[in-house]
Amino acid sequence: MSTILTRPTTGSHGALMDSIYRRQRHIYDATRKYYLFGRDTLIDRMGCTPGQSVLEVGCGTGRNLDRIGSRWPWVRLHGFDISTQMLETAQARLGTDARLALGDATDFDPAALFGIGQFDHVMISFALSMIPDWRAAIDQAARVLAPGSKLHIVDFGDLEGLPRPLRAVLNGWLARFHVTPRLDLVESAEAVAQARGLTVRSRRGPLGYYRIITLRRPETD
Numbered sequence: 001m002s003t004i005l006t007r008p009t010t011g012s013h014g015a016l017m018d019s020i021y022r023r024q025r026h027i028y029d030a031t032r033k034y035y036l037f038g039r040d041t042l043i044d045r046m047g048c049t050p051g052q053s054v055l056e057v058g059c060g061t062g063r064n065l066d067r068i069g070s071r072w073p074w075v076r077l078h079g080f081d082i083s084t085q086m087l088e089t090a091q092a093r094l095g096t097d098a099r100l101a102l103g104d105a106t107d108f109d110p111a112a113l114f115g116i117g118q119f120d121h122v123m124i125s126f127a128l129s130m131i132p133d134w135r136a137a138i139d140q141a142a143r144v145l146a147p148g149s150k151l152h153i154v155d156f157g158d159l160e161g162l163p164r165p166l167r168a169v170l171n172g173w174l175a176r177f178h179v180t181p182r183l184d185l186v187e188s189a190e191a192v193a194q195a196r197g198l199t200v201r202s203r204r205g206p207l208g209y210y211r212i213i214t215l216r217r218p219e220t221d
Helices: 013-024 028-032 039-044 063-071 084-097 110-114 134-143 164-175 185-196
Strands: 053-057 076-081 098-102 119-125 145-156 199-204 210-216
Touching: 039 063, 039 119, 039 145, 053 063, 063 076, 063 084, 063 119, 076 084, 076 110, 084 098, 098 110, 119 134, 134 145, 134 185, 145 185, 185 199, 185 210
Parallel strands: 053 076, 053 119, 076 098, 119 145
Antiparallel strands: 145 210, 199 210
């Protein structure tokens, strides 16, 4: 495994994420399983085959990569995050099962990070709602898709199926962690797909709690 760790600049988004997760990372997976729904549904439907390459943008604690490796054995796992704190947890969890690096979702060079220019599967799980320039992150992820590959996105939906008081409580809780549901996520993904010649499919989760979006690059452009 190659892990690139450089401390983020003070005042940067990486520094903000480190400040949030310096302690939270130790209980992150135990607590987030109660409200980060849709991740396992996405993973179970990825359709990976042995030998394919998988990249998670904003891999956090490595929880998703670990599950992908169990659900789809013999894939090559890669992940990066802007938080060095989260990467330390991911490295401890995954060991040599994945290649990890420090990177910015809006501006990353996979060849420099991993020695690979394109991937068969790229995943973004509940990260776009924390990335300031999240539309650029979608476009950047789409840029590294190999022919016939897929970009898998899961994030908060419109929450319209929840009772208004519960919705307000959830949004208030999410705001404490600098999380903002992207209400035009589908439209933005469709715009990236159109610009890059990709197909796009969207699935609304129960009560509008989450959205799963899949962008696919054709076998030949």
